[in-house]
Amino acid sequence: MSPVEHVGLCHLSAPAGGSRRLNGHLARPTGPGPRPGVVVVHEALGVDDVMLRQVQRLARAGYLALMPDLFTQGGVRRCLVPTMRAALSGTGRAYQDIEAARAYLAALPDCTGAVGVIGFCMGGSFALITAGRGGFQAASANYGMLPKDLDALAGACPVVASYGGRDRALQGAAARLRTSLDRLGVVHDVHEYPQAGHSFLNDAEVGPRPLRPLFRVMGMGPDPEAAADAWQRIETFFATHLSTPHTEKAES
Structure with a gap:
């Protein structure tokens, strides 16, 4: 497993109107660089061991992977609702926090300057909105x-997106997204896995133990078969679109 470093990001987020306190979790690939970077945006339950393993997985795939903890300033209880609102409205300090993570990666000596973003659950909404704002x-x-x-x-x-057909809250989302990206001329790979539910890319159940049986009934949780295919698509997509060094690196 790639070790995870804890880094401070508030020197980049606070001046831009983001969080005054912002921690990040960084995993580096082994071997010589430079490498592309990927900002990882966590689920609504926050940073946990499952999310940290996603960071490590991306590092093993050859990326400098950095997950900003969007709940650093106040914890899950105080930050969850406003951060969820930001994910849906397109406004809020979380966007400055995500940009701070991108800028941190792009400025690393062992980064090519090309940076992608990946999000899960709530983070998936942030990934879609930030995809349309430049920078990634x-x-x-x-x-x-x-x-x-x-x-x-x-x-x-370019956008690669994955949904589960058993995800009751997101019925038809994959088809709507695919249709819109087609119409807008955005390069994309959007796929729905009929047998999978919400959070199917996780490698273990998450959330409070008393609620996990309810989550299972709701179709939430790991689906190894769908996850393996989705990760292959993601890694192939990133390899294609993050392979060229970004010119911002030379300008920074």
């Missing part, structure tokens, strides 16, 4: 709610 060269949105205004994705970077 590729985005992976996994079972994230769609932006209210899908036209805001006009001019977005």
